[in-house]
Amino acid sequence: MVASCATCQQKAQQVKAMQTNIDFWPTTLKLKNSSDLICDESLRYLAGKRLVCRGRWQQRTVAVKLFFHPKSAKRHWLREKQGVESLISNQLSTPSLLFAGTLIDGTPVLIFDYLSSAKTALDVWKELDNDEARLDLLQQIVVEISAQHRCGLWQQDLHLGNFLISDNQIYTIDGDGIKSSTDGKELTTKKRRNNLALLLAQLSPNYDHLATPAIEHYAATSQKNMRDLKSITEKELPHIRTTRRHKYVKKAYRNCSEFIRHNSLRQVAIYRRDADAGLIKQFLNNPDQLITDGTILKNGNSATVAQVTIAGDSLAIKRYNIKGIWHILKRCWRPTRAWISWGNAHRLTISGIDTPQPIAILEKRLGPLRTSSYYLCVHENTPSATDYF
Template identity: 35%
Template sequence: MALDALTLASTLQTAGRHPALPFRVALADGRQLEMLRLFRVLPGKRLVGEAELAGNRVLAKLFIGRRSEQRWRQERAGLEALVFAGLPTPALVAAMPMAGGGHALLTDFLDPAESLAECWSRVAGRTAADDETLSLLAPAFTLVGRLHAAGLVQDDLHLANFLRHNGRLLVIDGDAVRVVSQPQAMPMADACANLAVLLAQLPVEWEDRWAALLPAYRAGAGEVSPDLPALRSQVARVRAWRLRDFLAKTVRDCTLFAVEQSFTRFSAVLRQDAEVLAPLLDAPDCAISAGLTLKDGGTCTVSRVLVGDRMLLIKRYNLKGVSHALGRLWRPSRAWHSWQEGHRLQFLGIPTPAPLALIEERCGPLRRRAWLVCEYCPGPNLLMHLSPDQVPPAEEARAMLNLFESMHRQRISHGDLKATNLLWDAGRILLIDLDAVVQHRLPGAHTRAWRRDRARLLRNWPAASILRHWLDDHLPAA
């Protein structure tokens, strides 16, 4: 078939996030690659998916951007470094330019296979003492040790860059593999910094289980032992960076979030929900009117709506009058703050209804009304659910203490810790009404805020009640 009947890199560059499938490209050696399914798209830069070449299934990475050759060479060099070091990685099938521009890198298509991130998502809620969870993570730490022993570093070290296939764990994403000192082992300072990137992605309570994970790392790296105080310091820095990076993504167009901005409007929505929520985002007030109104106050209107088979909550932040509107013009809306804090809590593993979308009315840089869309939680609030005349049942007690210990550890204050802002749902207590949530940088500021939160929570129940005395005894100290 003639080249002009095939898809060119220039066409793919302008195809956005959803190029029409299937499509075919010509390789420099005359063969044709048919792309069947896409796993990841970086618009105008790179496409990754399942493809067919000469009757064989392959994983294809197509580099189509302005720097395609540089990124293609980097990917190929990373895979070659892994092979040279004897580390398990999918076999390279072909790496060459495409006839119509851009570059292709093809590896074996492993089926069935799943990323370690997918495996982790099924067990992440378990305690750090769970042996099955530990055995799931240990092979990844051994592979990281082998990387470091070979003088290699994975600059994009996360669980999705490990692939499980036929009982083996493989390293993928050669683009992020960098040679530091191959074939000699990496300096311990560099190895410690890279290991911290992986440890930072585990829940904070896993710090007590590092002693069980580090032997797995040493099994690959040799009898070296990272300095634990230095490792803890590195992990804290990485956690802070990852959180800042994630929160920045919640308000810009990226793989996870679809963001649109004009002179009169700003909207952000989880990309996976963008299509189903599109009618609601186009007319949020119509959705509020059609739903069940739960609150209709001067500053806030709350409605429960059904979208498909999902029950959602829409919160509209109103403007009471001219003075109120003028006071809100230059500040991020309360919806914006709640959107970011909801994602902060979820990132830190603190239960809260999932924030799905944010809308702000704007006039250039000036902000007016705003809407927040979240998952709806049907559970009762703690004022209704708990009896003041008895200690909380064991499951509720455990959930309550886990919530407040997590918030205390992360220096997070709520600002209005009424029992009605704590919902009991399927063994968890969810935090809602996040308008005043703050993660404090300074311990002293958090201590003062927690003292206020703690006192506000206790005031929900009579001073002489059994429940209040139990809380006073078990909550983190003021």
């Protein structure tokens, strides 16, 4: 068992190295059936769990999912496979599953047809600049969701990123989240309401005015009575949105696809996975030097704020100052102000409220005791509200 775990860890390290070091691309992997799988480009890396890449197999371009978590790889591979097969068996649009098996070393792998011109519905949504186009996209999505519901299927983690759009065709991806009713019959009204609310909860409250016409379109497509669905915006949507906000803020404090967390005896750091590596290195190694080299915006007893420019990006770094030994003793057991600011910034973001993008936080510690802390975010060169008075 120990040897097996060690092997799994080696696989995880190998695949992570592939994702992070461009010198490894393209990489040729050997499938268990002895055919070659060439991985050309990383598309998505979920820390410690799986890697999605574009590649070539049997003279065609493919999308590849590699699963390498030491404990759950096979379980996630099986759920993904079964979810995709459920979509296919019900004649619902999803990229063709070309291969389901393992690499020669036992790493679970799924190979799909690659849709070269595809964009996720989320990427398309971000490009839209008017409500008419946004509603049209939502209506196309709810038509696909309606078809899934009629087949007794629903997406447990429903969001716009789970749909690809290619040549005006909607494709459902992420089979891992596909669930089915036990009796194979279409979903109950309650499950339909919850699933629709889950989709709408992913959108900013700024677009809540699009919810009712989208629900009306779903009702017409599903041949359901609108009276059974119209109160979604008043009941399920607020509840799911609150739950989602809470989960996202918790996620912002741990390792995941969006954030990296480092713990040590002397400090705890959390930063965006897509942040510039050189910037993060400077911030973690010597944040005080960044402040010294920057332009001081505020130099108070409680906090010091400086504007710095790194790699052409304007950033703000805030140090929450320690005023003395009694201040340390008073605050050392509580979350630091930087820690609280990090959570609140992501709470605002998930709520659709504009705030400077948080990049990283750093807490200096002595074991469990917190001392000074630092908060790094994008610097917005805009007027303060006080400038208007």
